[in-house]
Amino acid sequence: MKMKIANGVDIDNKFLSEIAYSIEESHGISQNPITKDFILIFQLKYYCENCGERYNNQFEMDNKSCILCQINHENDKINDLIQEMRLNVNHNSSEVDMIFEWIPYDQFVDIKEIGKGGFSKVYSAIWKDGLLFYKKGRYYWERVPNTRVALKCLYNSQNFIDKFINEVKAYPNQKIDNILKIYGISQNPNTKDYIMVFEYAEATGRQPFDDCAHDEVLALNICKGIIPKINEQIAPKCYIDLMKRCLDLNPENRPNSIEIKEIIELFYNSLDQEFKKEQQHHEIEEQFKTAQESRKTNLLLNKSNKSKIHTQAIYTSRLLNPFIINLFGSNTIDFRM
Structure with a gap:
């Protein structure tokens, strides 16, 4: 039970209005014989057990904690971000499939670096408690323990809170086909860097040009038309054909944005089970x-037979000025932009 007290002996209009508003959820009224305060008696399930405020949605009721009590970070801007990301979603809708969270760093195990850039590092990790999602059709929330996630750690982000927040807001935190979801944010307790927690995406396991040095020779060869090696067994032929056209040395042979959009829509419709397909769609689907x-x-x-990466293959963001100077000094290539 939860009791809400109205101070004073007199029952004013505000208290009467609250009784009328809450009549279906309340068990009745009472009065403290000593203070003479009137008391409204509610079912506890409709109110936060921590702060006593009324729940806003079914998710809060299921977790027995309101959004504000679930957010407990020392930085107010981070708290506001989490609250905004949650309030932007209708948690009572049957379409909701996950909840944006503040995830304690000790929830992550098996952390492995998988990428590095000039402004961030990316890790794979196992999230012990796992993703919290809505069980559609059954109307309750459930976790998927031991969810593999990607952690994007932004260097010195604790000193650039506004930039970090803007980047988080740029990602969808709900299901949108073909776009990685952001599950929440965290913070490394040692470096204090903030972390964006993403859906993990499996790729081919190979980086482009991983068997050669990333120097002016490679840059020159790219300008001459060399493209990454393609394993034609692990990519659909239609996709490979589009990739080769986009990387064609002659700009006139490359598809424009409208054509690319139409081709991608063709791919999408070919994989859509509800789309009325023609022979071309079936061929693409099979590919x-x-x-x-x-x-x-x-x-x-690849996991059992890890191939060696060239020692001078660098996948970190860096200035290209030295390469560009050398390229412009070369008389072996005609630059066409």
Whole structure:
């Protein structure tokens, strides 16, 4: 039970209005014989057990804690961000499939660096408690323990809170096809860097040009038309054809944005089970299915037989000025932008 007290002996209009508003959820009224305060008696399930405020949605009721009590960070801007990301979602809708969270850093295990840039590092990790999502059709929330996630750690982000917040807001925190979701944020307790926690995406396991030095020679070869090696077993032929056209040395042969959009829509419709398909759609669908099976096998092989990456293959953001100077000094290439 929860009791709400109205001070004073007199029952004013405000108290009467509250009784009328809450009549379906209340068990009645009472009075303290000593203070003479009137008391409204409610079912506890409608009110936060921590602060006593009324829940705003079913998610808060299920967790027995309101949004504000679930957010407990020392930085007010971070608290406001989490609250905003949550309030932007209708948690009572059957379409909601996950909840944005502040995730304590000790929730992550098996942390491995998988990428590095000039402004951030990216890690893979296992989130012990796991993603919290809405069980559609059953109307309750459930966690998926041991969820693999990607952690994007932004250097010195504790000193650039506003920039960090803007980057977080740029990502969708709900299901949008073909876009990675952001599950929440965290903070490294040692470096104090803030972390964006993303849905983990499996790729081919290979970086482009991983078998050669990333120097002016490679830059020159790229200008001459060299493209990354393509394993045609793990990518659909239609996708490879589009990639080669986009990377064509002659700009006149490259598709424009409208054509690319139409081709991607063709891919999408081919994989849509509800779309009325023609022969072309079925052929593309089969290409994607075959490539996906090969990709899974290839990932397992890569994990068991790790290929060596060239010692001078660098995947960190860096200035290209030295390369550009050398390229402009070369008379072996005709630059066409």
